[in-house]
Amino acid sequence: MEDTLKFEAVTKSYGATVALQPTDLEVRAGEFLTLLGPSGSGKTTLLMALAGFVQPTGGRILLDGTDITDIPPEQRNFGVVFQGYALFPHLSVWENVYFPLRARNLSRAKARGAVDDALALMELEPYAARMPAALSGGQQQRVALARALVFKPELLLLDEPLSALDKSLRKALQTELKALHRKVGTTFVYVTHDQEEALSMSDRIAILRAGAIQQIASADTLYWRPETAFVAGFLGRSNFLPVTAAHIEGGSVTAQTEIGKMRAQLPHADGGTVPDDACIAIRPERITASATEPAAENRVRGAIVDLTFFGTHVEMDVDVRGTMMNVHVPAVQAAAQVGLAEGADIWLGWGAEVALVLPREGVAP
């Protein structure tokens, strides 16, 4: 279980189209790593390069220091769970799980113990004799997992395995997958476009956009310390204020925006420079709303255009001199606060520490 997997400048292009820009990535032994990104972001290309179906046009993939770039899929010893599961319809559940052991020239008698253990792990013993078509979606997924784990792979790759299921089942299986990861200890590389799935299961998340990894970090780091506007907008919501001019002063930045001079921070405390095309990102729940002028470092006044009640919080769209800002106020606080109504004028305030100056490239709409 000491295996680490490394991508060194792995690239894939189809003619003039670049599917994957030179990418470095390290998968740590035993972790649950999620590749998250919109469709066309290169996450599936990355996974297929890992599985051996996509031959990189440049770079190397190393497993424990050994170059596996040119090794065919069947010799990589990686378990893969495909979107739609790809169970063999002409084989029973037992035969499906036996398949990888048969490919390793193990007789039925010799494989029996391992197959039965894998079926037991996924609680599939009662269904061993069934054909895949006679199983529910959740059961099919468990068969796919048993089949991908029975040969003790170095790595388990999962390509949007929950996307074919309905929402309530998806939720239950997220919990199940996380528990399974803890139980078997195998490294999981999981591909999804669903941020909720990524947040709820992963040790680390790699966010991809346009064939490049934008940032890899734990869920809370990505949420609170995004390094690009794309990450800030893709994971949760953010308000973006385009920066027209800025200068750095100690640890903080003073930036000129369309709605005035703002105090903000660079994502890394140890400094850096303000990117050419930058914006300030502020999470809606970090903005406070008040009837009187607040003491916060940044404060603006605007009119409430839209107000929606969501149970736990109230969501407001506030028009600040032509710039629309999204603000979340906890419902308890909103109930106590007078003057929260559509059309009313209101003060918004936030500290410099929650306003990050980020490169604007690829900002989510």
Next chain:
Amino acid sequence: MSAAPRPKGAGRTDRFYLLMIVLPCAFLAAFYCLPVLNVLVLSVTEPEPGLQNYTMLAESGALHRILINTLRVSLSTTVLTLILGYMFALGISSMMPRARTIALFVVLASFWISALIRAYAWVAILQPNGLINGILMGLGLIDEPLKLVRNELGVIIGMVHYMLPYAILPIYANMSGIDRSLMRASRTLGANRWRTFWWVFFPQSLPGLAGAGILVMIFSLGFYITPAVLGGGRVVMIAEYISIQISETLRWGVATMLATVLVMVVVALTVWMSKYLKVGGGLASKGGKA
């Protein structure tokens, strides 16, 4: 589906569709079933009432030769057609859509040329001073022409050529329904390309292969023009023999008996095909999605 509430006026719609079925059925009854029944009746009444025509089937050495010829040629044709058809279908199913359209067009184009023209074209190509022997002798590879026609080889070449589209289409239809992600799954599970083909792809292509096999066999048993032309009278199959009995020796009893036997065999094969291989019947019950 049958439990769904029936909309008002469904009775009338049903009667309309029933009528649509009844008319062609009536046509078939008058112009197909009646003549076939007549053949059945003739086989037990010509030249006199009784089963003497059928006892010939067990006793006549000449008939045995014809039946064995027919069976051997049909089986050879079926096996060769299936092998070639499977290869072709495998090829087009892995083609790019554009190339596939062209390839399928080429397959379908051969449907438009009559069996007679094709048979004579093969004679021209295969005969002793024909295209193939001409080229081989011109190259000095052979000294005297190969016997490619007016024998069983010629008949089988012509029949395989005629039957290929009938094999390619069902095999290809079945193959295109096989989920390609299964091959990828198989590779990741440790099976190389060769094993993936034999363990995953081939078993799933068997229904198409079986359907095509029975179809080709049924057609081959009743072949007339191709063996008559390419066999040059030396490879007589059951259909040609029937034709001779009808129009030359005028033994209608024997002819209709053989026709009846042929129909029975074909019906039995068809029933077997739809029942156990779920070809046709399976198509209907799945609403055409095989």
